[in-house]
Amino acid sequence: MLSNTNKAHLALLGANVIYGANYLIAKGIMPDKIGPSAFVFIRLFFGAILFWIIKFWIKEGVEKKDLLRLAFCGLLGAAANQLLFFNGLSLTSPIDASIIITSIPVMVLIFSALILKEKITLNKLLGISIGGIGAVLLIWQGHNTQGTSSFLGNLFVFLNACCYGLYLVIVKPLMLKYNSITLISWVFLFGFIFMFPFGVSDLLATDFSSFDINTVLVIGFVVIFTTFFAYLFNIYALNYVSPSVNGSYVYLQPAVSFLMVSIYAYGLGHSEYAQDINLIKILSCLLVVSGVYLISKKPKKNLG
Secondary structure, eight states: OOOHHHHHHHHHHHHHHHHHHHHHHHHTTTTTTSOHHHHHHHHHHHHHHHHHHHHTTSOOOOOGGGHHHHHHHHIIIIIIHHHHHHHHHHHSOHHHHHHHHTTHHHHHHHHHHHHSOOOOOHHHHHHHHHHHHHHHHHHHHTTSOSTTOOHHHHHHHHHHHHHHHHHHHHHHHHHTTSOHHHHHHHHHHHHHHHHHHHHHHHHHTOOGGGOOHHHHHHHHHIIIIIIIIHHHHHHHHHTTSOHHHHHHGGGHHHHHHHHHHHIIIIISOOGGGTTSOOHHHHHHHHHHHHHHHHHHOOOOOOOO
């Protein structure tokens, strides 16, 4: 029988495979079938409903003084984060997006130093520098017209990583105070409110009559798996493994994305993705992953 720790690792594996697959799956219907902002509208709307259904069984309120911070968390961690990510993904390569996303721990460290005054060690400074070079190299590579890369799309995804990194720092005090389901329910509710003006016009302009079974299945995957189950898997895992272990699984996302794009380009004959894998992207990926590894590496204890 599996231990709770092994179950936690399986949950993290499942969550990050879902995230890795999401880059190509979600991009597959944008913007031909649905605009990115309309997609975010649907994701936040149904995500909020699902989380509040679970929240109904958790009898926990929030203090009025925390509502402003929760609203800011909703703005950064749901509205801005998802609008930037989906608009960026619709413009750029799934591989580019998956590599840039791994820079989130770098952003968390920078914002932690600026806001929480946490000390940056030499190891972490080196990690920020190496990871930053990899991210900038990849964003700049978006100027290359080969494949599906895009400078603007890469920039949007990077800004999404900045927003999410800042969100993780700001939400930290609340995580010590409230149940995780309580937090995400409020974050999604406020996120939906902030996103509404940006997403509703895109939603109303959507031609739902053009939706086929594939479109519905993709939207269902993003709402049920990428939004709902992946988050629950992460919450479950945090009960049994450290946040650093949880964060290390982000390395899987580019690997899954590389694999899926390769199958899509060479196995299924989608030539537009054939040039998405090149030496610059592999180098960028190695730099970002190395940087994040240095940041997350715990210093050796002095036994002398």
